[in-house]
Amino acid sequence: MSARQRHLKLDLAAGRVELSHGAGGRAMAQLIAEVFHQALDNEWLRRGNDQSAFDVAAGRMVMTTDGYVISPLFFPGGDIGSLAVHGTINDVAMAGARPLYLSASFIIEEGFRLADLKKIADSMGRAAREAGVPVITGDTKVVERGKADGVFISTAGVGVLPHGLDLSADKARPGDKVLLSGSLGDHGVAVMSRRQNLAFETTIQSDSAALHGLVGEMVAVAGAGLRVMRDPTRGGLAATLNELAQQSCVGFRIDEDGLPIKPQVAAACELLGIDPLYVANEGKLIAIVAPEHTDAALAAMRAHPLGREAAIIGEVVEDEHRFVQMTTAFGGGRIVDWLAGDQLPRIC
Amino acid sequence: MCLAIPAEVIELLPDQMARVSVDGVGKLVSVALLDELAIGDYVVLHVGFALTRIDPEEARRTLALLGQLGAEVLA
Amino acid sequence: MKYVDEYRDGKLARGVAAAIARDSDPARNYALMEFCGGHTHAISRYGLEDLLPGNVRMVHGPGCPVCVLPVGRIDMALQLAAKPNVTLCCYGDLMRVPGSRGNSLLRAKAAGADIRMVYSTLDALVIAEAEPSRDVVFFAIGFETTTPPTALSIRLALKRDLGNFSVFCNHVLTPSAIERILACDSDGVRIDGFVGPAHVSTVIGTAPFRRFAQDFAKPVVVAGFEPLDVMQAILMLIRQVNDGRHEVENQYIRAVTEHGNRIAQAEVADIFELRENFEWRGLGQLPDSALRLKDAYAGFDAERRFALDDISASDNPACECGAILRGVKRPAECRLFGTVCTPETPMGSCMVSSEGACAAHWSYGRFRDHARRKTA
Ligand code: SF4
Numbered sequence: 090m091s092a093r094q095r096h097l098k099l100d101l102a103a104g105r106v107e108l109s110h111g112a113g114g115r116a117m118a119q120l121i122a123e124v125f126h127q128a129l130d131n132e133w134l135r136r137g138n139d140q141s142a143f144d145v146a147a148g149r150m151v152m153t154t155d156g157y158v159i160s161p162l163f164f165p166g167g168d169i170g171s172l173a174v175h176g177t178i179n180d181v182a183m184a185g186a187r188p189l190y191l192s193a194s195f196i197i198e199e200g201f202r203l204a205d206l207k208k209i210a211d212s213m214g215r216a217a218r219e220a221g222v223p224v225i226t227g228d229t230k231v232v233e234r235g236k237a238d239g240v241f242i243s244t245a246g247v248g249v250l251p252h253g254l255d256l257s258a259d260k261a262r263p264g265d266k267v268l269l270s271g272s273l274g275d276h277g278v279a280v281m282s283r284r285q286n287l288a289f290e291t292t293i294q295s296d297s298a299a300l301h302g303l304v305g306e307m308v309a310v311a312g313a314g315l316r317v318m319r320d321p322t323r324g325g326l327a328a329t330l331n332e333l334a335q336q337s338c339v340g341f342r343i344d345e346d347g348l349p350i351k352p353q354v355a356a357a358c359e360l361l362g363i364d365p366l367y368v369a370n371e372g373k374l375i376a377i378v379a380p381e382h383t384d385a386a387l388a389a390m391r392a393h394p395l396g397r398e399a400a401i402i403g404e405v406v407e408d409e410h411r412f413v414q415m416t417t418a419f420g421g422g423r424i425v426d427w428l429a430g431d432q433l434p435r436i437c
Numbered sequence: 438m439c440l441a442i443p444a445e446v447i448e449l450l451p452d453q454m455a456r457v458s459v460d461g462v463g464k465l466v467s468v469a470l471l472d473e474l475a476i477g478d479y480v481v482l483h484v485g486f487a488l489t490r491i492d493p494e495e496a497r498r499t500l501a502l503l504g505q506l507g508a509e510v511l512a
Numbered sequence: 513m514k515y516v517d518e519y520r521d522g523k524l525a526r527g528v529a530a531a532i533a534r535d536s537d538p539a540r541n542y543a544l545m546e547f548c549g550g551h552t553h554a555i556s557r558y559g560l561e562d563l564l565p566g567n568v569r570m571v572h573g574p575g576c577p578v579c580v581l582p583v584g585r586i587d588m589a590l591q592l593a594a595k596p597n598v599t600l601c602c603y604g605d606l607m608r609v610p611g612s613r614g615n616s617l618l619r620a621k622a623a624g625a626d627i628r629m630v631y632s633t634l635d636a637l638v639i640a641e642a643e644p645s646r647d648v649v650f651f652a653i654g655f656e657t658t659t660p661p662t663a664l665s666i667r668l669a670l671k672r673d674l675g676n677f678s679v680f681c682n683h684v685l686t687p688s689a690i691e692r693i694l695a696c697d698s699d700g701v702r703i704d705g706f707v708g709p710a711h712v713s714t715v716i717g718t719a720p721f722r723r724f725a726q727d728f729a730k731p732v733v734v735a736g737f738e739p740l741d742v743m744q745a746i747l748m749l750i751r752q753v754n755d756g757r758h759e760v761e762n763q764y765i766r767a768v769t770e771h772g773n774r775i776a777q778a779e780v781a782d783i784f785e786l787r788e789n790f791e792w793r794g795l796g797q798l799p800d801s802a803l804r805l806k807d808a809y810a811g812f813d814a815e816r817r818f819a820l821d822d823i824s825a826s827d828n829p830a831c832e833c834g835a836i837l838r839g840v841k842r843p844a845e846c847r848l849f850g851t852v853c854t855p856e857t858p859m860g861s862c863m864v865s866s867e868g869a870c871a872a873h874w875s876y877g878r879f880r881d882h883a884r885r886k887t888a
Pocket residue numbers: 828830831832833836843846847848849850853854858859860861862863864870
């Protein structure tokens with residue numbers, strides 16, 4: 090490559106990521122400038138340091154880290170870029186905290202299309218701007234073809250927790266109510282609809298969304314009554330409730346009739362022989378709330394666009410066995426157990 | 438068991454294939470095991486194959502019977 | 513969902529439950545076997561036990577093709593998958609089923625074998641077409657319901673000249689299993705009637721069950737897999753028992769006819785023939801209970817093509833599946849239940865698929881054991 094060519098712009102239409110893009114030289118600087126800084130632009134990144142400094146507001150700090158590996162990288166309603174922003178923000182927000190800043194580190198497979206990388210970075214930038222939570226530091230590595238699956242993103246998020254709030258998974262008490270912010274299974278079904286050998290046609294979109302706005306409203310009116318919040322991602326509602334039951338040494342009783350599930354999600358689950366209670370969500374939260382604060386919390390949720398379909402789906406009960414029990418729509422009872430392994434589509 | 442669900446035929450395609458809808462979820466399936474299929478028919482779908490047609494009249498009758506049972510006893 | 517939601521209506525269920533309570537004779541017990549895992553699943557998933565009187569007991573039968581597949585056949589599949597040029601395609605259900613020494617297809621895949629989960633035989637054909645240099649083997653399991661799709665895949669492979677496609681055939685026949693259970697009836701709990709298979713019957717029809725109703729004097733009601741279907745079938749069986757009748761009745765009349773799907777039967781008859789013997793997990797060797805490819809299609813038969821030898825491997829001797837399938841024991845009465853044997857680490861056939869009696873009880877119903885103990 091001649092010196093002159095190096096000053097050419099990246100070929101974002103047909104170009105591919107090469108090992109040189111991660112080698113620390115000019116190519117890497119160009120990739121960072123033309124793809125990442127362009128997409129994620131803010132005052133911190135513009136300074137071009139290996140770290141960013143910021144002032145800390147009053148309160149306790151909250152920090153989280155997360156990794157994103159998803160196949161396919163683009164799915165109806167989002168992609169790995171927006172998902173990484175939303176997921177990290179939500180992990181901070183579930184503490185009741187206000188998310189402030191994110192970091193993002195990209196591990197890219199040699200040969201990955203630059204156009205796709207740009208799409209992902211742009212979508213990440215858009216999600217961060219919409220949420221008002223900037224990505225203020227980042228990193229890029231390129232690995233040989235076959236050593237990664239397109240692109241992996243790992244993130245960190247920091248936020249600040251107002252004094253007096255202390256949500257925790259061991260705080261659910263018998264009598265507390267279980268609130269769910271909206272319909273179950275949208276994300277998992279949207280992603281599965283694009284998997285090879287499973288493909289089906291659906292208009293369902295991933296529910297991927299940043300929930301800190303919704304959480305802020307809930308904290309404002311029912312802060313003292315919030316015991317714990319979780320976003321039921323992998324393993325769905327079932328996994329989350331079972332975890333909370335373990336950590337708080339309680340049981341749950343939920344009502345199948347009260348669970349919001351979209352008809353197409355229910356249909357796709359029937360088709361694949363899986364249970365929507367175990368399917369992932371990326372824009373929903375479960376809140377365990379003290380009974381006297383339930384009405385206020387529910388009203389605040391329903392007043393927010395991401396909680397319009399919020400519902401009380403059950404309550405915390407005393408149970409030495411820590412079962413999550415469900416009254417079925419049919420009138421009988423069953424357990425909602427931990428998932429055994431991964432949920433695989435089945436024929437019987 | 439054999440997991441199978443009712444699906445509506447919405448398009449007949451070449452090679453004995455059809456597009457079906459399960460409450461709005463679309464899927465391409467084989468209809469090679471059935472003859473004289475029409476759009477709007479409901480079939481029982483198993484591993485990507487339509488196994489049998491659902492008889493709407495019999496379905497209605499079964500439901501009516503189920504309703505009647507309750508009405509009799511609970512009246 | 514049309515033809516689904518209506519049959520899951522809780523209000524109608526209360527009506528049928530009331531009718532069952534009214535018609536069942538409190539002076540006697542009813543032991544009814546649902547043959548199919550689909551019914552077992554509906555009973556557990558919807559908590560039907562809570563809607564039945566105490567003297568009506570459901571015995572969970574062996575009707576799940578994954579559960580009855582013997583360990584040896586999984587071992588054979590693992591051998592196939594270990595061959596460097598083989599791409600093994602299978603339904604998702606099989607991925608976790610344990611073979612010998614705790615190995616499974618999921619583990620073999622992690623260790624590098626080319627194993628792909630498919631939704632349909634058609635997907636396996638697509639793979640064979642797209643990757644002509646690979647030997648694509650479809651790991652076929654299932655009852656009469658799932659056999660016609662396998663038969664069609666062989667016909668299509670022939671038509672498209674896909675010489676790299678073959679089938680590892682494990683298709684089994686329900687009537688033989690029902691017969692074995694009836695023949696064992698003397699040493700087990702007396703079973704008063706059968707809920708007959710739903711989707712198997714869409715293919716074979718209700719006619720084959722007539723033999724059981726007559727020879728063994730047992731009522732059979734072929735029923736759909738929705739919870740109201742099962743409830744109605746239970747009511748129909750109770751009425752037959754009360755009247756001393758033993759007929760084949762059809763509750764799933766919206767999808768099942770007397771003679772079934774003739775096109776599907778013809779496809780199967782053209783490609784497959786009976787095996788003299790086949791091992792069923794939990795039931796042992798059953799004569800005329802399984803299918804293999806006819807000589808004319810030997811090229812598509814993975815067992816011949818790769819010269820596979822039969823492997824037989826045995827289950828944990830403490831496993832009580834046999835007794836559970838005959839209705840003599842309940843899952844919680846097995847020593848291994850919930851301790852060594854759970855859905856993560858199944859020891860016997862009844863724990864293998866979510867439809868097996870032990871797995872269904874563990875995943876959906878075990879809270880009742882604790883409730884029972886408390887009230888006792
Ligand atoms: S619990 Fe496990 S070992 Fe015991 S009978 Fe059931 S499957 Fe067999």
